[in-house]
Amino acid sequence: MAKREVVESSILSIIPETPRVNTYRLGIPSGAFSFMAGQFVMASIPDFLREDGRPVRRAYSIASSPLDLKSGHLDLTITRVGEGGYFSNRIHESKIGDPVLIEGPYGKAFHMAYPPESFPERYLFVGSGSGIAPLRSMIRTLLKESCPVPIELFYGYRHGTDCIYEEEIKEWQAKGVRVHLSISGSLSPDQVFTGSYGRVTSILPERIPSYSGQDVFICGPPSMVEQTVGFFQGMHFPEGSVHKEQW
Numbered sequence: 457m458a459k460r461e462v463v464e465s466s467i468l469s470i471i472p473e474t475p476r477v478n479t480y481r482l483g484i485p486s487g488a489f490s491f492m493a494g495q496f497v498m499a500s501i502p503d504f505l506r507e508d509g510r511p512v513r514r515a516y517s518i519a520s521s522p523l524d525l526k527s528g529h530l531d532l533t534i535t536r537v538g539e540g541g542y543f544s545n546r547i548h549e550s551k552i553g554d555p556v557l558i559e560g561p562y563g564k565a566f567h568m569a570y571p572p573e574s575f576p577e578r579y580l581f582v583g584s585g586s587g588i589a590p591l592r593s594m595i596r597t598l599l600k601e602s603c604p605v606p607i608e609l610f611y612g613y614r615h616g617t618d619c620i621y622e623e624e625i626k627e628w629q630a631k632g633v634r635v636h637l638s639i640s641g642s643l644s645p646d647q648v649f650t651g652s653y654g655r656v657t658s659i660l661p662e663r664i665p666s667y668s669g670q671d672v673f674i675c676g677p678p679s680m681v682e683q684t685v686g687f688f689q690g691m692h693f694p695e696g697s698v699h700k701e702q703w
C-alpha cells in the first residue's frame with residue numbers, strides 16, 4: 457500500500473450510534489483531503505504508539521460523503537471491539553478536540569464515482585454491522601446529488617439496539633430510498649420493529665427476483681460478503697456490477 461499524505465484533524469463531535477458504536481466527526485481543513493465514496497483511510501492518534509515506537513494505525517471506511525468536506529468534516533464510524541481491541545478501544549476513550557491523523561485515501565477497488573459514466577437502473581446496497589459505513593458515504597452522495605435512479609438498501613444487524621444511523625435511515629426512507637432491515641438477534645421489550653428476522657442474506661432471494669440493471673455494493677464481515685456475492689453470482693449478475701468490501 458503506497459503511503460499517502462497525512463492530514464492532521466481533530467474530533468469535532470462524537471455521535472453515539474449504538475452501545476458499541478460511535479461516529480467520530482473529524483474537522484478537515486478546506487482543500488486538505490479528497491476521496492471517493494467507499495474509500496477508506498488509515499487512522500492514528502499522536503502519541504498512541506506500538507512497543508516499537510511506530511504509530512498504531514487502523515483502516516476505517518469513510519462514512520461521510522466527499523460533498524461533506526465542503527462543510528469541513530469527515531466521519532469515521534467505529535465499533536468498540538472490547539476485549540483485545542486496541543485502537544478502537546483507545547478512540548472510544550477520546551473526547552472532543554482530541555487530534556486524529558488521517559492518511560489516505562485508499563481503496564481503488566471499492567468506490568463509487570459520481571456522476572458515473574452511465575447510470576445503472578438502480579443502486580443496490582447490502583451491508584451488515586459497521587459495514588454500512590462506506591455505504592452511507594455512497595447513499596449520502598447519491599441523495600445530495602439528487603441522483604435520478606432508485607436507491608435500495610438491505611441492512612442487517614444483530615439486536616434491535618444495534619442499528620447504526622437509525623434516524624438517518626428514516627430520513628433516507630422519507631427521501632424515497634427503499635430500505636429493508638433485518639435482525640438476527642432480539643428486540644428490547646418496548647421496541648417496535650417492522651423489518652425481517654434472520655440474516656440479511658436470507659431476505660435477498662425473495663426480494664431480488666432477477667438481474668435488472670442494478671449496480672451492487674456489498675460491505676460486511678467476510679462470511680456475509682461471501683454469501684451475498686455467491687447469491688448475486690447465482691442470479692447471473694454481471695461481474696462488473698457487483699462491488700465488495702469486507703473486514
Ligand SMILES: Cc1cc2nc3c(=O)[nH]c(=O)nc-3n(C[C@H](O)[C@H](O)[C@H](O)COP(=O)(O)OP(=O)(O)OC[C@H]3O[C@@H](n4cnc5c(N)ncnc54)[C@H](O)[C@@H]3O)c2cc1C
Pocket residue numbers: 496514515516517518533534535536537539540541542543544545586589590702703
Ligand atoms: C478496509 C477496511 C475498512 C474498515 N472500516 C472499518 C469501519 O468503518 N469501522 C470499524 O469499526 N472497523 C473498520 N475496519 C476494522 C478496523 O480496521 C480494525 O480492525 C478494528 O477497529 C479493530 O482494531 P483494534 O485495534 O481495536 O483491534 P485489534 O487490536 O486489531 O484486534 C481486533 C481483534 O483481533 C483480535 N486479535 C488481535 N491480535 C490478535 C492475535 N495476535 N491473535 C488473535 N487475535 C487477535 C483481538 O482480540 C480483537 O478481537 C476496517 C478494516 C478494513 C481493512
